[in-house]
Amino acid sequence: MSLDVPRLDDRDFAVILEDARKRIPVYAPEWTDHNVHDPGVTFLELFAWLAESYGYQLDQVTDAHRRKFLGLLGTRPRSPQPAAGRVQVTRGAEGSLAGTHLPAGTPVLADDDGSIAWFRTVRETTLTAATLDRVVSDTRDGRSDDTLANETPGLSYPAFGPEADAESALYLGFSGDPFANADSLSVSVSLAEDALVSSGPHDEEPFDESPDTESDSSGTFDPSVAVRWEYCIEPGYEAWYDPDVWAPIPLRDDGTNAFYRSGTVVLGKPPEVDPDESPAWVGQPGTVGGPGLVLDIDEPYRWLRCVVVRDGHEIPPVVEALRLNVVDVTHGRVRRVTFTRA
Structure with missing residues (x-):
C-alpha cells in the first residue's frame, strides 16, 4: 500500500x-x-x-x-557503465577453433548498417571445436531430454527439475573432446530473466554492492546452495547412477553463482585426460535406463554433469540456453593483439 x-x-x-x-x-x-x-x-x-x-x-x-x-537505506547510485554484451564465436573459413586463445582485450567489431562500434573481450578464453549435442536433466521424478529446448530460441527448461532437489543433475553430452588443445572449457549459461532471484544481504552475511561484470544484479552473495561438476569415466551407460563412474572436474570460475544468475562456468581439464591418447571418458552408444525417460544414446558422447549437492534455490533455475565459445565483451578502446593456439 x-x-x-x-x-x-x-x-x-x-x-x-x-x-x-x-x-x-x-x-x-x-x-x-x-x-x-x-x-x-x-x-x-x-x-x-x-x-x-x-x-x-x-x-x-x-x-x-x-x-x-x-x-x-545504504544504497548508492552506480557509476556510468560501458555497453556490454555476449558474442558467440563460430567456425570460420580457416578451420577448427580448437585451442584458439582469445586474450582479454581482444577487439570485437560490431557493424550495424555502417555504424561501427568497437568492443573488447572481458577475460581470456580458449575456444573449443566440440559441440554440445545433448542436454539431459535428471531428478528424483525422472529424466528429461532438454536438447531441443536448449537449441530453440524462446524455449526454456528447468536445469534440475521443478524442485531442484539434492542429487538432481544436469548432463551435457559433447561431440568431440571439449578439452582438445585446451586446458579449460567455458560454458555460457543464460537463465530466464523472469525467474532470476535478486541478490541481497542475508542477515549478517557479507554483501558486495559492486555490480558484477556478467550480470545486471546489484551485488553478489554466498548462496546456501552447492553444486558439483563431474565427468564420466566409464564408456558404457549401465552404471549411469553409480557415483564411482563420475569423477570431480576442477571448477575454475562459476559466474552463475550456483545457477543463481546468467554467467559463464569455466571448467578445468580433467587430470586423467591424456591429450595424446583417445580419452577414456567417451561414452559408447547404448541405453540409459532407470526411472523416467529411457534415453537412447546413438553417438559416442563425452559427458559432463552438474549435480546439486545441497539444495535451497528459492526459485529453481530455468535455463534458456547453454552455449560454447561465448565471450563477454564491453565497449571501449582496443589494442592490437595476436591470436594464438594453446
Whole structure:
C-alpha cells in the first residue's frame, strides 16, 4: 500500500491571479483599473505564472531527493557503465577453433548498417571445436531430454527439475573432446530473466554492492546452495547412477553463482585426460535406463554433469540456453593483439 503524499500547494495560475486581484483594494486603493490591459495586471499575471511554476517544482520529489532517500537505506547510485554484451564465436573459413586463445582485450567489431562500434573481450578464453549435442536433466521424478529446448530460441527448461532437489543433475553430452588443445572449457549459461532471484544481504552475511561484470544484479552473495561438476569415466551407460563412474572436474570460475544468475562456468581439464591418447571418458552408444525417460544414446558422447549437492534455490533455475565459445565483451578502446593456439 502506497502512502498518499500531500501537495504542498495545489493553487494554479487562475487561483493565484484572482487572489492577487482581491488584495489590490487593501494594499493599493487608488488602483481602480483591474482590467487585463492595465500594466499592473500584466505584472500580476507574470508573478502568478512564476508562483505557479515555483510551487510545482517545490511540490516534486526530484532525483536528488530520491538519491538522498536511497542513501538513508545504504544504497548508492552506480557509476556510468560501458555497453556490454555476449558474442558467440563460430567456425570460420580457416578451420577448427580448437585451442584458439582469445586474450582479454581482444577487439570485437560490431557493424550495424555502417555504424561501427568497437568492443573488447572481458577475460581470456580458449575456444573449443566440440559441440554440445545433448542436454539431459535428471531428478528424483525422472529424466528429461532438454536438447531441443536448449537449441530453440524462446524455449526454456528447468536445469534440475521443478524442485531442484539434492542429487538432481544436469548432463551435457559433447561431440568431440571439449578439452582438445585446451586446458579449460567455458560454458555460457543464460537463465530466464523472469525467474532470476535478486541478490541481497542475508542477515549478517557479507554483501558486495559492486555490480558484477556478467550480470545486471546489484551485488553478489554466498548462496546456501552447492553444486558439483563431474565427468564420466566409464564408456558404457549401465552404471549411469553409480557415483564411482563420475569423477570431480576442477571448477575454475562459476559466474552463475550456483545457477543463481546468467554467467559463464569455466571448467578445468580433467587430470586423467591424456591429450595424446583417445580419452577414456567417451561414452559408447547404448541405453540409459532407470526411472523416467529411457534415453537412447546413438553417438559416442563425452559427458559432463552438474549435480546439486545441497539444495535451497528459492526459485529453481530455468535455463534458456547453454552455449560454447561465448565471450563477454564491453565497449571501449582496443589494442592490437595476436591470436594464438594453446
